[in-house]
Amino acid sequence: MTVRIYRDKEFELLEGVYDPGDDSFLLVEAALKDIRAGEKVLEVGTGSGVVSFFVKDVTRVIATDINPIACQNARLNGVEVVRTDLFSGICGQFDVIIFNPPYLPTSEDEKLDTWLNRAFDGGPDGRDVIRQFLAGVKRILPIGGRVLTVFSSLTDIDAVAELYRQHGFSVETVAREKVPFEVLVVFKCVRLS
Structure with missing residues (x-):
């Protein structure tokens, strides 16, 4: 187990869980600027639980993940x-x-035979899981509800924005960071229909 420190707070990281990087921390900052006390929040694909770890200081958050080790890790951090x-x-x-x-x-040749593969494998164009998410999210997100999502220029920023618009969301870039080999972007997507 490793202990990581961010914003002067320690959180634990188990082996076999996505190690929070620039994308996770950019999403933490965007979430803390946007989310208000009393709002009902769901984090989908929590990984280590780092985003929920900070958001739970603002309001109640429920997190999900398919990886049993990630779920254990998030619980270790009080999520x-x-x-x-x-x-x-x-x-x-x-x-x-x-x-x-x-x-x-x-x-196909880049896939790993571990749970960790689920943390990064977006399919051939990087948007497979985003499509799955958009196909069902309206069941739990009312009109006016918001999605805060992070992704990379390797996934094609314009194509991701267009997917959200096609599913009835407005799209606003609320954070952007240039890192080696890519640009990370956080969108705030508001459900319009």
């Missing part, structure tokens, strides 16, 4: 977590959904 694929079996409506999808374009 309420449900093991499920995206939001299967999650009931009710949420004001905000936080989503750090697996967004890296991944060919």
